[in-house]
Amino acid sequence: MTLWKPDPTFYPSPRDAAEAPPEKLAYVAAFDRSAQRPDALAVLDTDPSSPSYGTVVGWTDLPHTGDELHHFGWNACSSALCPYAPHPHVERRYLIVPGLRSSRIYVYDTKDRVSPELVKVIEAEELGKRAGYSRPHTVHCGPEGLYVSALGGYGDDGPGGIAILDHNSFEVLGRWEVDRGPQYLAYDFWWHINHDVLISSEWGTPSMIEDGVVGELLLGRKYGHKLHFWDLRKRKHVQEVDLGDQHQMALELRPAHDPTKTYGFASVVVSVEDLSASVWLWHKNGSRWAAEKVITIPAEPASPDDLPDVLKPFGAVPPLVTDIDLSVDDQRLYVSCWGTGELKQYDVSDPFKPVEIGSVRLGGIVRRQAHSAAPDERLAGGPQMVEVSRDGRRVYVTNSLYGSWDDQFYPDGVGAWMAKIDTESFTLDERFFPHGDDFRGLRPHQTRLQGGDASSDSYCYP
Numbered sequence: 001m002t003l004w005k006p007d008p009t010f011y012p013s014p015r016d017a018a019e020a021p022p023e024k025l026a027y028v029a030a031f032d033r034s035a036q037r038p039d040a041l042a043v044l045d046t047d048p049s050s051p052s053y054g055t056v057v058g059w060t061d062l063p064h065t066g067d068e069l070h071h072f073g074w075n076a077c078s079s080a081l082c083p084y085a086p087h088p089h090v091e092r093r094y095l096i097v098p099g100l101r102s103s104r105i106y107v108y109d110t111k112d113r114v115s116p117e118l119v120k121v122i123e124a125e126e127l128g129k130r131a132g133y134s135r136p137h138t139v140h141c142g143p144e145g146l147y148v149s150a151l152g153g154y155g156d157d158g159p160g161g162i163a164i165l166d167h168n169s170f171e172v173l174g175r176w177e178v179d180r181g182p183q184y185l186a187y188d189f190w191w192h193i194n195h196d197v198l199i200s201s202e203w204g205t206p207s208m209i210e211d212g213v214v215g216e217l218l219l220g221r222k223y224g225h226k227l228h229f230w231d232l233r234k235r236k237h238v239q240e241v242d243l244g245d246q247h248q249m250a251l252e253l254r255p256a257h258d259p260t261k262t263y264g265f266a267s268v269v270v271s272v273e274d275l276s277a278s279v280w281l282w283h284k285n286g287s288r289w290a291a292e293k294v295i296t297i298p299a300e301p302a303s304p305d306d307l308p309d310v311l312k313p314f315g316a317v318p319p320l321v322t323d324i325d326l327s328v329d330d331q332r333l334y335v336s337c338w339g340t341g342e343l344k345q346y347d348v349s350d351p352f353k354p355v356e357i358g359s360v361r362l363g364g365i366v367r368r369q370a371h372s373a374a375p376d377e378r379l380a381g382g383p384q385m386v387e388v389s390r391d392g393r394r395v396y397v398t399n400s401l402y403g404s405w406d407d408q409f410y411p412d413g414v415g416a417w418m419a420k421i422d423t424e425s426f427t428l429d430e431r432f433f434p435h436g437d438d439f440r441g442l443r444p445h446q447t448r449l450q451g452g453d454a455s456s457d458s459y460c461y462p
Helices: 014-017 126-129 213-218 403-409
Strands: 025-031 038-047 055-065 094-098 106-108 117-122 135-143 144-154 161-165 172-175 187-191 197-200 227-231 235-243 248-254 262-273 275-283 286-298 321-326 332-337 343-345 355-361 384-386 394-398 419-420 443-449
Touching: 014 443, 055 117, 055 262, 094 135, 094 144, 126 135, 126 161, 126 172, 135 161, 135 187, 187 248, 197 248, 227 286, 235 286, 248 321, 262 321, 275 321, 286 332, 321 384, 332 384, 384 443, 394 443
Parallel strands: none
Antiparallel strands: 025 038, 025 443, 038 055, 094 106, 106 117, 135 144, 144 161, 161 172, 187 197, 197 227, 227 235, 248 262, 262 275, 275 286, 321 332, 332 343, 343 355, 384 394, 394 419
């Protein structure tokens, strides 16, 4: 059903988004590692004035098992107001939820209910036959439809790429790429929407990631290490930028929200030379694209006795930067170090010269840092998925990365927890710490905020 006027959670500019009312709910994808129980969408109360603040107030089990929910997104967002691809009368109503292992995509209705309600299941065969892809990973609402990245091909290990779904019917329309050029590996994607540029990154094909990190592939520098630049309208590959094959797993992409800017940040999980992690800045250099390393986070020395088998030979804990998020005003970058158990805050008002201004420790492979709300409880996992509120005042983190990788790096169990950080003081909110049984034995992964967040929307006006 269409609306008479645009959804009030669509914002023409990042400034308007930052001035909007704060979120009152957070939706969290949680999965069962054993694949014996259904995964679920957990709904958290984020209203500090509510008596149920910081608790799970809604819950929806999926109809199947073995999905391993990953990076889900809204069916529509502020990009619907763009003048050349207008969809102003759709609603931010449905969550599009991909199962990374099952290749199913679920559509959940959130309107007028706390617990989302299932309205459609896109089976793996439909995604495969219509788009040629499997292992859907990341969902973004954008021009002309819903964009879903996928790690694998249909019936083949690769190439991965992007499928397009219809905004209204949620039918798979087909493959987005008309000319993929040399691109083969896939992971995240985003765009500079006013400049007709799409950027994509690289992780690995399903066989490279589904059973954990493959040491031979890592040391052989076979995981992704390139950024790809595309003509968004023509759906054509334009340029690739190689970060260097020592920089393994170029994952999350966070473009500037200001639509007049043409820069953004990309994270790299690990360097095989020294186990450091890094953040790179892509930017326009004349008529070409360039990328340069602007943040390096070193590994921390550790006794092999305290390390999982995969790290014992190295005698150090790698930061393992597995997510980053950029505030809507483009002033703060948040970097999750899942290995060392740390969330870092950077001032990126000059994107070429980030300055670290804050740090919070939680979990970690060796440290097992407790939350201040439960100081005697050693935490496994670390800040992993990061979500920043539209106004930039709150950051939410969850602790699970991916089932098989959890098991490699936290073999005694990764646990389940979620935390909230105040960005001004950069301290933990002791009233917001859902953990353990709150997630009913499932592992929390990605968070989406009611009305949008720092990684869900793109804007067409400065």
